[in-house]
Amino acid sequence: MRRIRHITRKELYHILRDARSLAIVLVMPVAMTFLYGYAINLDIENIVMGVIDLDQTQHSRALAGCFYHSTYFSKPQEEMDPTDPERVFREGRASAVLVIRSGFGRALERGNSFSLGLTIDGSDNNIAGAVRGYAGQALNYFLRDRLPPGAKLPGVIIAPQVLYNPDLQSSHFFVPGLVAIVLLMISALLTSVTIAREKETGTLEQLLTAPVKPVEILLGKILPYVFIALFDGVLVLVFAKLVFGVPFVGSHLLLLGFGLVYVATALSIGILISSLVRTQQVAMMYAMMFTMLPSVMLSGFIFAVKNMPSLLQYLSLIIPATYFLTVIRGVMLKGAGLGELVIHGVFLLVLMAIMIGVAAAKFKTRLA
């Protein structure tokens, strides 16, 4: 512990005295958030939609079947709870819930007007928009199949209700995700050079003959950056709020707690890279490569994980951003609580432990 403290203090001196990298630490996250803060829209398939059928007629079952028949919608794995349709959103098990109130079958037979309830999880802006469009189309097909050609469509309409992000503002969806990506990249970059630098300048040679264990060096180097990365996270969030007007529904403290775990995990990536390579340049390249691309493409930042081929879905499980994305969107937009998110924190801790463990095992206590 004493040795970790001394290494941490030394690292803090390094950080605070290198004005250029300090500037990068402070300016880069904000600049990146600004640049990436504009949305990209994409088509989406296999949206998980729960159906709560209170009508229980052949027509209501046919309507549900019509939705699931398309490639756009798929069934949730578990049965819906009719008393609390929103629970599936908080738990992230479905993106939309269709409620068919009783009387739908009768109204259809008599040609009366009827209103179907569709609740959409607006925290994922892409999916929410797609659900709204696809649901309307699916309903039109359903009604047309049931009527003689040329007949007037009955007055069945869908009354969509978008939860969490009612205006479907893409920034509300993207900016929290961006916080996850920016934090991951900055954190990994920060620590990726720390050990490589000591290898390059030769300072590691003397340190290796001192009674300090590899894991103490690693932890001592991670620790100061936890606070810097967390500070970056707060900076980006404040920026997100001021520039993009992203709401913050849930607990700030909860997000801070998860943020702490997340940046520590991200810093472990950097330290793992740093313990394996020889030069700062290579370390930075790897840090960018291993964080930027997989996190943007595979974490659910742009493309929903559930739409990916299964191989990539497994891959997404080892990307820290996958977990933090769910957490930050959940906390900021849905007000999700600790109970629903704790499993993501556990996954992050496991990833961190594995990376530090591998780094300590692979850390060369000898030269060449």
Added chain:
Amino acid sequence: MNFVSVAHLSKSYGDVKAIDDFSFEIDQGEVLALVGPDGAGKTTLMRLVCNLLVPDSGTIRIADLDVAGGFDRLKEMLGYMPQVFSLYLDLSVEENLIFYAGIYGVTGARYRQKRDYLYGFSMLAPFARRRAGDLSGGMKQKLALSCALIHDPQILVLDEPTTGVDPLSRRQFWEILSEFKRQGVTILLTTPYMDEVARADRACFMFGGKKLTEGTPGELTGSFKGELYSLDTLPSTDLIKRLNDIPHLQSRRFGTGLHVNLDADLKIEDVSEALRAAGVDPGHLVPAQAGMEDCFIQLMEQTGD
């Protein structure tokens, strides 16, 4: 029992034999200098002793502990100073000291006492707040030595500690070493400077990864074979060529002049003739005392044959 005992050590980098069947021993409180030109394998040997490299074969024992297996227990008693300055340039003198003291668990009053004691030798107290990167070469080396000494090591391993250091700082550096030697610290160091060998208790000459010879400074200079003369004038290429044509004579540049060594069956008169032929007064050739460098070069040339 010797404090340090290195036996039949070998280390290759690919096809290059950096260290070739090297053995030496050091008594407690003794200063052993490893002397050789660049590329002789000095740094490799130091790194092997400090467990930073693994030997291909051979053993190293320090204080009755095997370096290969018991290095963790040796760390507390070892102070190492690598050839390349290995302290943190963006940390001040005092911060570097605090860092290394902290790693070794030297804190509080014990640290302050140790620091002031080392400042007394190194004269670095006025520069305590200066960044290590802004120090002169000599001051850097004194700081590095102080960091290696902060935890009262029993053995100091110093890799070319005085290379690139001005003569005054070199003398101060050796005074610090003498003080710690008096306290019983065993010191193993490398140097390319022949004149520093005289300050060590014993020296090993090394070349091409091999040990040429070993002994006290007196033994080493006493082992010189032949009669040495010094030419105290600028030699012409013509003269050098004429001298090289004489059998049983070795000459080499020394300072601005030449050192000429005659084997037993060669007379000085034979050389005078060559000097006159080249237009040099034979009076410029005077008997000289063989120094460490003369011995080293003689040994090196014998090995080359």
